[in-house]
Amino acid sequence: MIGKGILKGMVETARNLTGSFHDPDRLTTVEYPEQKIPAKENARNFPFLIYDGDDWETGLRCVSCQICEKECPPQCIYIEKDKEKKPDFLGKMQMQPKIFDIDVSVCMGCQICVEVCPFESIRMDNDFEYAGSDRFKSLLLTKDQLAKSNKYYHSIHPTEAQETDEIRVQKREDHLAKEKAKAEKLAKAKKEAASKAALSKAETAKEE
């Protein structure tokens, strides 16, 4: 019978129409600006710079090694090194960026900068509401706009932030152990030198 297939299809559409009243799973859309679907934990959009503590300028993790600048496929990062150094979380003196710009009109959110960063300082944000009225200035993010606290990082990517913190704790421990070993070695060498000197002194005294 011609029309049977069409009827069958119509029954299906009717089922879908009424289904959305009973089954909330079938209602798939929300009214966006008022309602928002919470972002997925891994969701990424554009990179930002993490700082520790409360002051973004002193706590900025970036040491301006410029690896992300080199690896960025669309070349949207621009870094200039500062002449003044500042201590990092291990107490070592490190470089810091004087200028750190990301042109988010060029950035494609590929996350390669995050993967190559050896200092856990650049991570992905999940904020996607970036509309601006200015064509160039509002999309060229500077250092102060990019800097966001570690707390904020914990609030958007909790699991990843936890892992990053663990890496840093490990790094600190390794550094402390290294320092300790170094200090011990130094002390031992000093001691040996002292005992050797004492021995030679004693020997010379004996000879005399």
Place this chain on the structure above:
Amino acid sequence: MTPSPGRPTEAMPQFEMHATGVEGATEGTERMEVSMGPHHPSTHGVFRMDVELEGETITKLKPVFGYLHRNHEKIAESTSYLGSMPYTDRLDYFNSMTNNWAYALSVEKLAGIEVPERAEYIRVITAELTRLQNHVSLIGFLVQDMGALGTPLMYAFRERERILDLFESLSGARMMCNYMRFGGCRCDVSADWIKQAQSVVEAFPQFLDEFEALISENEVLMARSQHVGILKPELAIDAGVAGPVLRATGVNYDLRKVDGYGIYDRFQFRVPLGDHGDVYDRYMIRVLEMRESVKILQQALAEIPNGDYVNPKAKLRGFRPPPGEAYGRIEAPKGELGFYLISDGSPKPYRYRVRPPSLINLTILEDMCLGQTIADAVIILGSIDIVLGEVDR
């Protein structure tokens, strides 16, 4: 010399403007040259067809593309090997996972990197999920071209969205995943994610039944698509067509079976084949392929072992493969997707070439359209399944 589009050729009769109009109208048909596109909703992107018509019948068709050319291959030759991975997402922007895989596969061949078992499983799972969402949205677009405005497409998109949600929670992005790395994947899948994927996969056959009840037996769909755009298997093989378009003609050629790349030899699945090579067969092949993909997914999700998700020896930075050449190919949802690489030992490829399935499947468009009406050309183009990001690169 080819005439400029829209202008009658010398061979064509020049139209004379008659003041009376009615008297000047001839009996039967007139030849006419129509330029369809590039901004036409049925062309699936910026694509143009120069069509010569005899009445409504197509006598000549010339596909014109290149509007979306982005210099992908040359850019890749001036970027590091890792740097062109996110660009491959943007080739066939529906299927970034399979694009990533094909590129990673060819680089792994070039550098001789081994892939851990768990990573292979993750790759199969993501690739088959990609196939599901590509085919389901393609069918939605195809029936939209036939006049089913909206409804089937929205049902298809509802289902696709679930898979894209899985991709987002895994890789961070819905479409531009950038997930594969040389020697594995970028991050591990959690047990929670596998459970979510399982629930999506379990619900999928029910949706397919629903979808088939909606349109498979629809008389309008049958009348529009059966015996339309017939492709002969001989021509398909000669033209190098691959993927569902080739299998709809009855040629049993699926790289998952032929090459057995990855770990596809471990899974039980069949390759659906068509009989007539018409548009309806191409529609049906995709439905059947989705059912087989569901089978693969069920097996892969149940069997996924523990272990490394990426080869620990694979380097992220400073990657320099030894000099040589490699061609890695996979069965992408649209056909055979291959990457040909030549390395000279530097961090950048010396030559980088993509074999895009969309472009090569597009070459037989004229052969399928000759003798058909112009309304059929639209659905024939829709049934090939092209994405202009890949055709133009």
